Amino acid sequence: MSDYDKYTTPLSARYASKEMSHIFSTRNRFSTWRKLWLNLAIAERELGLDVVTEEAIKEMGAHLTITDDEIAAASAQEAIVRHDVMAHVHTFGETCPSAAGIIHLGATSCFVTDNADLIFLRDAYDLVIPKLVNVIDRLSKFALQYKDLPVLGWTHFQPAQLTTLGKRTTLWIQELLWDLRNFVRARNDIGLRGVKGTTGTQASFLALFHGDHDKVEALDKRVTELLGFDTVYPVTGQTYSRKIDIDVLAPLSSFAASAHKMATDIRLLANLKEVEEPFEKSQIGSSAMAYKRNPMRCERVCSLARHLGSLFSDAVQTASVQWFERTLDDSAIRRISLPSAFLTTDILLTTLLNISSGLVVYPKVIERRIKGELPFMATENIIMAMVEKNASRQDVHEQIRVLSHQAAAVVKEEGGDNDLIERIKKDDFFKPIWNELDELLDPSTFVGRAPQQTEKFVNNDVKQALEPHKQYINDEKVQLNV
Known part of the structure; x- marks a missing residue:
């Protein structure tokens, strides 16, 4: 069966970076399990379990990256x-026969599955944090460049008082700064499940060490x-508390709202x-309407941001x-939601990097719109x-009211x-301020x-x-593959 006959998720096949895809890849998952078994064996030997030999540790260390055949x-x-x-365990033991008897010694399945997941979550945050930093940096440069350019403000998507393009950009940046704060907090809060045994009581390890707590x-x-890792969760059941996943996904979900906005x-x-x-x-906006310049990057951001926001409920x-x-x-569900959340975040940030590096501004259009509303x-x-x-405010107000309604009729009707x-320039009532x-405008x-x-x-x-x-x-150019 050809790979073209199978469904593949577009998150990894079409959009995400190779670095993020690797973190949640099959090879990295199983290679990380081997790394966990190796470090468990090293620690057990250091603490006096002679059944774990130096030969076993050396052999395990030489085969950490799992092969296709394995x-x-x-x-x-x-x-x-x-x-x-x-x-x-069986396959690793066949590859490392001198370690076959001590691989996974005292551990339960969650020693490798849960600890590996926590490593992946930490590593994934280490990939997205730098990208978010660069999005903020590039938008900040854009904001300074256009800090003085007046633009029509919008409230309720109706014309409002003027602001500047730079100031509007700071509203995006401020939300992204909060996301950066949340990303860093979540990343640094991730601990390791550690070695806790089948129901979290460490009974198997207590037996291995003959009751030595x-x-x-x-x-x-x-x-x-x-x-x-700096911290290990002090108590667990068989798994680390799934509330940790809430804390990990919440900042990503919140970021999705910022990106969508x-x-x-x-x-x-x-x-x-x-x-x-x-x-x-050479970009084509529409297969039928050749003149179109559709905002496909921003549409992609909105589309994937909705998906990312929904994963929090999982x-x-x-x-x-x-x-x-x-x-x-x-x-x-965790095999789906956790990788999807980080793959999607990675895609959104890469796309935002591309967007923020090449925003195109049309000052003449902005000026024309301002002139249409500023009066x-x-x-x-x-x-x-x-x-x-020395004119009466009430008299001036009435004159302005009449002329404004006339001008509005020209625009709307x-x-x-x-x-x-x-x-106003043709009305002698306003002659004192013509110059x-x-x-004033x-x-x-x-x-x-x-x-x-x-x-x-x-x-x-x-x-x-x-x-x-x-x-x-950095100033690296970000090119989107599709």
């Missing part, structure tokens, strides 16, 4: 014994150290022809139904200027441009402290948040 052999064995861990505790600590904003701006995602020279529901020391109804927004300034010329200012109208005077807020936010808040991760920042 994977096939383990699969054949699993079909007989119906137990994946024991199939790999100190050595059992030392074994737990030493295995944790050998695997590069940013991509949606860019899609709306693309419709307004103010800002667009990168569009390659962790919540699974954790809530774990009976006593464990059940096995967590196994199948209405400037009416309060015009009223104040007239009052300073005739499809014309907003001609309120031309009407001030250009100043300067868009830069309507953006408040947006430029200053942007500059301070990037140079203070963003800089401080990225400082611990500055070694990850």
Whole structure:
């Protein structure tokens, strides 16, 4: 049967990076099991179990990366014994005959399956954190570049007071900074299950060490150290608490909301022809409409962000139904939801890196839209200027009201441009401020402290948040495969 006759997930086959795909790959999973068995054996020998020989440890260390033939052999064995861990114990033992009798000594299946999962979760966070740092860094540069460019603000997707393009970008960045904080917290909170035995009581290891509780505790600590973890969960059932998966997936789900919001904003701006995602020279927007420049990258972000957000419920529901020391109804769903969450996060960040590196801005379109709405927004300034010329506020208000409605009718009923200012320039009532109208309509005077807020936010808040991760920042071009 050809691979083309089988379903493959597009997460790994089409979108995700090879690095993230490797973490959750078959070879890495089973090779990590071997690493766990090796480190258990090393710690057991260090603590006085002479049955674990130096020859066994050396032989295991020489065969940590499982081969294709060994994977096939383990699969054949699993079909007989119906137990994946024991199939790999058997296969590893055939490869390392001097260690065959001590592989998995004192351990339960979750020693390898759960500890391996925790290693994968930690390693996966180590991949996505640098990517998120670079998305923030590139958006920050964009924000500073356009900190002074006035744009029409939108509330309820209706024209509102002006802001700047840089200030709008800081709203995306601020949410991503919170995501970075959450990613780092979740990553650093991940501990190891350690060596806890079948129901978490460490009874098997207590028997191995003839009732020596100190050595059992030392074994737990030493295995944790050998695997590069700072902490081990002090108590477990047969598995580590599935509540840990909630803590791991929650930040990813929250990030999905940030990514979706940013991509949606860019899609709306693309419709307004103010800002667009990168569009390659040979890219085709539509098979029928050759002129189209569809925001396919942002649409992909929105699509996959919805998927990522939904995976959080898998962790919540699974954790809530774990009976006593464990059940096995967590196994199948976790094989899907945990890799999917990180593969999807990886894809979203790669796509956002591509987008944030090549956003296209159209200042003339932005300027035209502002000119179409600014006259209405400037009416309060015009009223104040007239009052300073000793006009009655009520009289000015009435004159502005009448002219504004006339101009609005031209825009809405005739499809014309907003001609309120031309009407004011032709009305002798407003003659005292005719020479001030250009100043009163300067868009830069309507953006408040947006430029200053942007500059301070990037140079203070963003800089401080990225400082611990500055070694990850780069200018590498991110090219999407599809």
